[in-house]
Amino acid sequence: MGKTNQHLPLWEVFIRSKRGLDHKHVGSLHAADAEQAMQYARDTYTRRSEGCSIWIVRSADIHASQAEDSASFFDPADDKVYRHPTFYDIPEDLKI
Amino acid sequence: MSAALFEYTLRLGDDALIDGQRLSEWCGHGPFLEEDVGVANTALDLIGRARLLLAYAGTVEGKGRGEDDLAYTRDEREWRNVLITELPRGDFAFTTVRQFLLDAFNRQLYERLCLSLDATLAGIAGRAVKESEYHLRHTGEWVLRLGDGTRESNRRAQRALDDLWPYTAELFESDPVQEQMEAQGIAPATASLRAAWLHTVEPPLRSAQLMIPGNTWPQTGGRQGMHSEHMGFLLAEMQFVQRAYPGQAW
Numbered sequence: 354m355g356k357t358n359q360h361l362p363l364w365e366v367f368i369r370s371k372r373g374l375d376h377k378h379v380g381s382l383h384a385a386d387a388e389q390a391m392q393y394a395r396d397t398y399t400r401r402s403e404g405c406s407i408w409i410v411r412s413a414d415i416h417a418s419q420a421e422d423s424a425s426f427f428d429p430a431d432d433k434v435y436r437h438p439t440f441y442d443i444p445e446d447l448k449i
Numbered sequence: 450m451s452a453a454l455f456e457y458t459l460r461l462g463d464d465a466l467i468d469g470q471r472l473s474e475w476c477g478h479g480p481f482l483e484e485d486v487g488v489a490n491t492a493l494d495l496i497g498r499a500r501l502l503l504a505y506a507g508t509v510e511g512k513g514r515g516e517d518d519l520a521y522t523r524d525e526r527e528w529r530n531v532l533i534t535e536l537p538r539g540d541f542a543f544t545t546v547r548q549f550l551l552d553a554f555n556r557q558l559y560e561r562l563c564l565s566l567d568a569t570l571a572g573i574a575g576r577a578v579k580e581s582e583y584h585l586r587h588t589g590e591w592v593l594r595l596g597d598g599t600r601e602s603n604r605r606a607q608r609a610l611d612d613l614w615p616y617t618a619e620l621f622e623s624d625p626v627q628e629q630m631e632a633q634g635i636a637p638a639t640a641s642l643r644a645a646w647l648h649t650v651e652p653p654l655r656s657a658q659l660m661i662p663g664n665t666w667p668q669t670g671g672r673q674g675m676h677s678e679h680m681g682f683l684l685a686e687m688q689f690v691q692r693a694y695p696g697q698a699w
Contacts, residue, residue, distance in 0.1 A: 361481070382483050385594070392587050393483040396490045 363412040364390040366397075368404035376408050453629040454567065455509045456529070457636060459519070460626075460672060461570075462502030463530035466520060468551055469495030470687050474538050487587060491548070494580040501573045517698075521691035525681050526674040533616035535671075535680045542595050542605035547613050549588035553649040554620050554642075555581040561637035570635065589653050596657025603658060610654070611662050618667035620646070626672075 361383040367376035379398050384390035390409045399407065418426060434440050472492035479485025503516040533551065538544045559581055562574035595606040621643040630636035654661060670676065690697065 383481065384483060388590060389594075392590070393487060395583075396487040397483065400490060 361385055364394070364409045365412050365415060366390075366394040367408040367410070368394075368398055369406040369408075370404050372405060376406065379403075381412060451509060453626045454635065455506055456626045457630045458502055458506040458509055458570065460529040462499050462506055462519070463528050464534055464551075465495045465502060466499035467528070467530040467534040467683065468548075469493070469499060470683060471534065471536075471538050472544070472548065475544065480541055488544075491584050491587070494584070498573070498577050498580070501576075505569050505573070517691070521688045522695075525676055525684060528674060528676060528680065528684075529672055531616070531619045531671045532668055532677055533613060533619065535677060535683055536613075536616070537679055539609065540605060542602065543609040543612070545588055545591045545595060546606055546609040548584065549592045549653075550613060550617055550650060552581055552585035552588050554617075554646050556585050557642055557645040557649060558637065561642065565636070566634035585649075592653055592659070593657045596654070596659040606657065607659055610659050614662045615665040616668045618665075619669045619671060622669060622672060624672065 362385075363381055364384055364387075365381050366379050368379045369376045382390065382393050382397060384393050387409060391407060394407050394409055398404070430436070469492045472488055472495065475485065475488045476492070477485065479488055499520070500516050503519040507514040507516060507519055533547060536543075536547070539547075556578065559574040559578040563571055563578060565571040565574065592606065595602040597603070621639045623639050627636060627639060631638050651661070
């Protein structure tokens with residue numbers, strides 16, 4: 354293995370395992386362009402019949418939430434139980 | 450048994466196995482991890498194809514030889530692969546250009562073999578043609594990348610093409626076995642196969658700024674068991690375990 358990888362862009366791979374299901378992120382790989390990334394995704398992630406559709410996205414095009422934002426992003430949702438439907442009592446006459 | 454059908458099936462099987470063996474030498478030595486996996490995948494496809502073909506050859510022969518007997522106990526002169534498959538793997542450009550030329554050949558050959566009047570060969574071809582179509586897509590991309598890449602990659606790809614081209618004539622050779630198979634509707638005609646192959650390889654080579662060599666001296670002999678000096682070493686490595694421990698199985 355050479356040091357080529359440091360020059361090749363990184364791609365994220367999403368595989369749909371069955372028709373009707375969603376594409377799921379399965380991993381990433383290095384490739385020079387989209388066509389090559391597609392081939393390597395096929396060779397690396399679908400060789401045991403794992404999928405029927407592949408998406409690839411340049412990792413650089415993904416905008417990720419930052420770990421340091423976690424407190425302000427996600428913690429406030431923890432104490433708002435009323436956002437879950439199970440919080441509400443369903444009136445008797447609505448029940449089946 | 451049909452001697453010609455045995456011989457013909459052996460040729461197909463030997464081409465696939467020796468090509469697969471050479472390609473598998475890249476496992477762990479690819480230019481980078483992703484390509485390493487890609488090359489090994491192709492090698493496994495070819496070895497899987499060889500297993501089906503050699504098993505069928507053994508059945509046609511009717512002497513109780515199975516795929517392993519044919520793969521691991523035949524000596525050099527009994528091998529029927531074309532010479533281009535046994536050449537040492539060389540650099541990555543050499544391996545890639547060779548595989549491109551062979552993938553294009555296999556793509557055309559197996560597409561026609563799907564229509565073979567021999568039902569087993571037609572069945573194997575149905576699977577093989579899909580594999581070769583993908584192999585060709587992969588090596589076709591690489592030929593473009595190398596040929597139309599840097600000055601160094603173009604130089605290496607052109608050198609590989611110059612070295613390999615004389616060996617391609619053997620893919621389209623005719624002899625009594627081939628003629629008999631064509632007459633029986635089992636094998637496609639070599640002449641039309643060559644035209645289709647040229648039509649497949651010329652445009653990508655041109656796009657890749659690679660020049661097809663002019664008049665070359667065709668290299669031949671594999672179908673008659675007359676191999677290059679590289680074949681013995683390849684067999685020594687491939688057959689070692691069965692030679693040292695005869696009859697051992699997984």
